[in-house]
Structures are given as structure tokens and as C-alpha cells.
Amino acid sequence: MQILKVYRPRSILKLTLLGFSVVALPLIFALVNTILYVDKLLTQSQEAVLQAIKATQSSHQLVAQVTDMERNARQFQVLGDTSLFQLYEENHRGVQNIIDNLAQLSLEETHKRLIEDFIVKEQSIFDDFRMFPYNSENTKQAIEEFAKLATLAQEIRTESKSIIEHERQMMENTANTAEHILIWQALALVPVALLLAAIFTVLITRPIKQIDNAIRMLGNGQFNRHIHINGPEDLVQLGQRLDWLRLRLLELEESKNKFLRHVSHELKTPLTTMREGSDLLLDEVAGNLCSEQREIVEIIKKNSFQLQKSIENLLNFSAAHFQTLxxxxxxxxxxxxxxxxxxxxxxxxxxxxxxxxxxxxxxxxxxxxxxxxxxxxxxxxxxxxxxxxxxxxxxxxxxxxxxxxxxxxxxxxxxxxxxxxxxxxxxxxxxxxxxxxxxxxxxxxxxxxxxxxxxxxxxxxxxx
The missing domain is CATH 3.30.565.10 (Histidine kinase-like ATPase, C-terminal domain)
Structure with a gap:
């Protein structure tokens, strides 16, 4: 309220627009917050889907590459053809690229340990083939290690599938959190918006009610109360005009009552003389009256009495405005x-x-x-x-x-x-x-x- 006293809108229209703007702020905040949460949820879902796709593709490629490496290694072990060893080296580099891609993903500790074990085992096999001649005891033992390497690759693929479930659970948790936040946000902001709407309703309707009361007061002839309107400048100026009108009506009312008092007073003096004269005539002070003359004098007395009553009513009416207090x-x-x-x-x-x-x-x-x-x-x-x-x-x-x-x-x-x-x-x-x-x-x-x-x-x- 103190802010509104410092800043007074210049018109009722500006006050109304200000009220709509302030009431809309909590709703706009809620809308923007909702959009941000939805955008966050959408981004997270996209990242989850992308991670799941990458993990699934890489694990399948890893299993295929291990199979190709084992086939190349066995052929090289039998034939001793260097071109076969070159193919084995190419598959080795492909496995390293796949492992690098998997390492960039957000993985669980179990998944990371399987990848580390796989890297150690695969590098050990590759070193045996690179350092020892083909068909040696070391290369024969290395061939047997491919079964363990294939098992690790299968476990990595199985673990990669669990990423999808993990990301789904993360998305569900985020959605539930967003839902609770948005519900509490609505429960908090709706009362705030209603309170602001009520405040501005009072601020807008109060000067209008004051103007209505002022007009009713003028209509009821109550000119002694000062008219003051609180609100926008245009309504304050309207209140000042109404107060000016009140003063003018008060002056006119006083002039009217003064005129009535003067006229009534001026009429009472000759009327008193007429009544006294008619009483003297009826008492036959000036001489005897015939029946027709007496009737005329009685008519004069009756009408003078009626005129006196009307004058007294005028005086009473005039006095009523000044003596009621x-x-x-x-x-x-x-x-x-x-x-x-x-x-x-x-x-x-x-x-x-x-x-x-x-x-x-x-x-x-x-x-x-x-x-x-x-x-x-x-x-x-x-x-x-x-x-x-x-x-x-x-x-x-x-x-x-x-x-x-x-x-x-x-x-x-x-x-x-x-x-x-x-x-x-x-x-x-x-x-x-x-x-x-x-x-x-x-x-x-x-x-x-x-x-x-x-x-x-x-x-x-x-x-x-």
C-alpha cells in the first residue's frame, strides 16, 4: 500500500492496466517456470535416448569386433599370413575406438570396471600376438583368452541395456519432481494472484464508491461535508469538481433560505394588520355589519389565516435547514x-x-x-x-x-x-x-x- 501512495496513477485506466499487469506477474512466472521444467525434461529425455542408442550400438559393435578379432587371430595362428595380422590390428584399433566411445558415456561403476577389465584383457592378447611368433605357446594361450574376452564383451552389452532402464528411472524421477514443484507453485501463486486481484479491486472500486456516495450526499442535500476522493489523479480532480459543486449548491441553498426568510418576514407584517383589521370589523368596532358584509369579512379572515399558515410553513422550512444541528x-x-x-x-x-x-x-x-x-x-x-x-x-x-x-x-x-x-x-x-x-x-x-x-x-x- 505504501508503494501505491508514492506512485499514484494518472488515470483509472492506468490503474486498471497496472492491476492486470501485477496480477498477471505470478501467472507469467508460473508459466515460464513450467516451460523451463518441460524444456529440462525434454532435454534430459533426448540425452537419455541418445546415451541409450550409443551404448547399445557400441556394445553390439564391440561383440562383433571381438568375434572378427578372434577369427583373424585364429587364421593368422594357422596360416601365418601377415595380411591376416594386419586385419587383426585394424579390428584392434576399432575395438579401442568403441571402448573410447563407451567411456565418454555416463556409466555405472560396474559398467566401468567391466570396460577396464576388457581393455586389460584385449591389450594382453594383442601384445602376445605382436611380440611372439605365430603358432607359439604364447599365441596359443592368447587364442584361448578370446573366450574370456567375448564373455566380457557380452557382459558389457548386457550392462549397456541397463542404461536404458536407468535413464528411464531418472526421467521418471525428474518428471515426478517437476510435478510436485509445479503443484506447490500453483498452490502458492494462485492465492497470491487472488490477493493481488482483491487489493486492486479495492483500489479501483474505492474511489468509484466514494464518488457514488458524494453524488448521493449532494442529491440528499447534505452540503456541509467536504468531498475528498482517494485514487488516481483523474478521479481526485473529479472529486475536487464535485466539492466545488457542493460549495456552489451550498451558496445557492443559503441564498434561497435567506430569500424565503426575508419574504416571509415581509409578508407577516401586512398580514398581521389584515387579520387584526378583520377581527375589528367582526367585533363591529367600526359599526354594525349586515350579513353579506360579515360573510365577506369572514372570508378575508379565513384566507388571511390560511396565508399565515403558509408563511409559517415557509419560515419553518427555512429554519429546518439551519436549526437541525x-x-x-x-x-x-x-x-x-x-x-x-x-x-x-x-x-x-x-x-x-x-x-x-x-x-x-x-x-x-x-x-x-x-x-x-x-x-x-x-x-x-x-x-x-x-x-x-x-x-x-x-x-x-x-x-x-x-x-x-x-x-x-x-x-x-x-x-x-x-x-x-x-x-x-x-x-x-x-x-x-x-x-x-x-x-x-x-x-x-x-x-x-x-x-x-x-x-x-x-x-x-x-x-x-
Missing amino acids: NLSVTPQRLDELVRSVIDDHGMVIKAKSLKISTYLQEVVIEGDTEKLKGIVDNLLSNALKYAPPATIIGISLRADNSQTILDIADAGPGILSEDQPRIFEAFYQGQTRPQGSIKGSGLGLSIVKEYVNAHHGTVKLLET
């Missing part, structure tokens, strides 16, 4: 908080003749009071908007091991499958419209998600 965490009786929120919506529940069915366990958690209340309030408000009149809304709160689970279910029309992936996006409103004339802002569930994430929880839609 600044939780005021204290122990909370979540079951009591849920009951409090239900009481706050008592007028709406009564107006729509709804029934709230609750199953609330006593649960204590660490959390921010306002944000927890905002979570329950938005979820219940959403259920009240979509629930048909005279139906039941179920609220369940229970502790499950280390988790606290809050379920809110209504009898509304449900959410279309194409809308479900986007219901927690800010300002997104699905195709299904709520009961009544009041429309939502599309911020309630996005605020819920922000607050739930701040408490390290999850929120999701379940089919009922």
Missing part, C-alpha cells in the same frame, strides 16, 4: 406530546366528525420539544386534510428495542405510486387533493423529514 435536547414524554397535539386539532376533528383511535405507550425519548411537536403536528394535519368525514384516524406509539415507532393512519384516498417517491420533497404536491377548499403548501412533510433526520430517525410511507 442546533437541537435543544431534553427528556420528552412523547405520548403526552401526541395527546397535546391531538387536543390542538380538536376543532377540526369535531368539524369533520372524525374519531381518533389511539394506542400510546408511555415513551420517554431525548429530543427537541418544538421539533418533535412539529413532526406530530404536520403528520396529523396531513391526515386530517385527507381523511373523509366521519372516518377513523389511527395513532400508534410504541417502543421497539432501541427504537420509538409512531404510526399515523387515515382512511383517505391514498397516494399514487408515481407521487410516492417525491412526497417528502419541498413544495411538491401530489395529484390527490385534500378534502375541503384549503390547499396545502407542499412543505409539511419536507419539514417532518428535516426534523426526523435531525433526531437521527427515519420517516417513510407505509401501505395500509
Whole structure:
């Protein structure tokens, strides 16, 4: 790993090629080693065959030459013809050449001793014929020695045949040794190749996973974490561009939230005046109202209330991005908080003749009071908007091991499958419209998600 830190490939392609090369090295080593062993075995087999052929040919020639020498010697012993002795001398030189060829081969000690005995015996016979006249007692005794010489030649031929078996055994031993070496080599190099492949797989996939995580982080709106990619230079540069994009998105997000805060604040001042004015008119401070005038003032008050609610959602949504990390965490009786929120919506529940069915366990958690209340309030408000009149809304709160689970279910029309992936996006409103004339802002569930994430929880839609 230290080497890879020193040498950083300039591109993912070079890193991939480097990985293939390094992984292939043990396999190439094994292939070359196998070729060398096979070549060694082939060379040894060729030498063994050549030695066997030479030994067999030389031993057969030796037996034939001894026979010719004996025949020439006996003829010379009888006839005394010098030409016959010359033939004997030629066969003597031929025997010496054959013996020299045999001596050059890789022979066993037994074989070497037979050849040495043969040389001594043959030279002794030749010296007797060269030093003493024909048909003398010495030459007669020399003639009798040819039988022993022929026996030695036969033994040399028999021993030469054993060379073939010896070389075959040597080849078999070499082949077995090569087989064991190649098996152990494979057992050692295959894990090495697999280990190298695993290392380079991690080196190649790690920066890709980091880029994938960075893109997911940007897609989830998490702009506060620095993006850093470890790997080849081209992917490091890509990581730097992603981090630049993160900073730009963070600036845009801050500008958007600043704009929302300013606009919402500017709208609240005249809206407060409108609400106060409508309240004064309804109290007939400026004079009595007829029924038509009262209806108009009530419409103004109702819509100003709806506008105030939308502005508050904008403010809450804007604050959710900046305050999720600044939780005021204290122990909370979540079951009591849920009951409090239900009481706050008592007028709406009564107006729509709804029934709230609750199953609330006593649960204590660490959390921010306002944000927890905002979570329950938005979820219940959403259920009240979509629930048909005279139906039941179920609220369940229970502790499950280390988790606290809050379920809110209504009898509304449900959410279309194409809308479900986007219901927690800010300002997104699905195709299904709520009961009544009041429309939502599309911020309630996005605020819920922000607050739930701040408490390290999850929120999701379940089919009922």
C-alpha cells in the first residue's frame, strides 16, 4: 500500500492496466517456470535416448569386433599370413575406438570396471600376438583368452541395456519432481494472484464508491461535508469538481433560505394588520355589519389565516435547514406530546366528525420539544386534510428495542405510486387533493423529514 501512495496513477485506466499487469506477474512466472521444467525434461529425455542408442550400438559393435578379432587371430595362428595380422590390428584399433566411445558415456561403476577389465584383457592378447611368433605357446594361450574376452564383451552389452532402464528411472524421477514443484507453485501463486486481484479491486472500486456516495450526499442535500476522493489523479480532480459543486449548491441553498426568510418576514407584517383589521370589523368596532358584509369579512379572515399558515410553513422550512444541528435536547414524554397535539386539532376533528383511535405507550425519548411537536403536528394535519368525514384516524406509539415507532393512519384516498417517491420533497404536491377548499403548501412533510433526520430517525410511507 505504501508503494501505491508514492506512485499514484494518472488515470483509472492506468490503474486498471497496472492491476492486470501485477496480477498477471505470478501467472507469467508460473508459466515460464513450467516451460523451463518441460524444456529440462525434454532435454534430459533426448540425452537419455541418445546415451541409450550409443551404448547399445557400441556394445553390439564391440561383440562383433571381438568375434572378427578372434577369427583373424585364429587364421593368422594357422596360416601365418601377415595380411591376416594386419586385419587383426585394424579390428584392434576399432575395438579401442568403441571402448573410447563407451567411456565418454555416463556409466555405472560396474559398467566401468567391466570396460577396464576388457581393455586389460584385449591389450594382453594383442601384445602376445605382436611380440611372439605365430603358432607359439604364447599365441596359443592368447587364442584361448578370446573366450574370456567375448564373455566380457557380452557382459558389457548386457550392462549397456541397463542404461536404458536407468535413464528411464531418472526421467521418471525428474518428471515426478517437476510435478510436485509445479503443484506447490500453483498452490502458492494462485492465492497470491487472488490477493493481488482483491487489493486492486479495492483500489479501483474505492474511489468509484466514494464518488457514488458524494453524488448521493449532494442529491440528499447534505452540503456541509467536504468531498475528498482517494485514487488516481483523474478521479481526485473529479472529486475536487464535485466539492466545488457542493460549495456552489451550498451558496445557492443559503441564498434561497435567506430569500424565503426575508419574504416571509415581509409578508407577516401586512398580514398581521389584515387579520387584526378583520377581527375589528367582526367585533363591529367600526359599526354594525349586515350579513353579506360579515360573510365577506369572514372570508378575508379565513384566507388571511390560511396565508399565515403558509408563511409559517415557509419560515419553518427555512429554519429546518439551519436549526437541525442546533437541537435543544431534553427528556420528552412523547405520548403526552401526541395527546397535546391531538387536543390542538380538536376543532377540526369535531368539524369533520372524525374519531381518533389511539394506542400510546408511555415513551420517554431525548429530543427537541418544538421539533418533535412539529413532526406530530404536520403528520396529523396531513391526515386530517385527507381523511373523509366521519372516518377513523389511527395513532400508534410504541417502543421497539432501541427504537420509538409512531404510526399515523387515515382512511383517505391514498397516494399514487408515481407521487410516492417525491412526497417528502419541498413544495411538491401530489395529484390527490385534500378534502375541503384549503390547499396545502407542499412543505409539511419536507419539514417532518428535516426534523426526523435531525433526531437521527427515519420517516417513510407505509401501505395500509
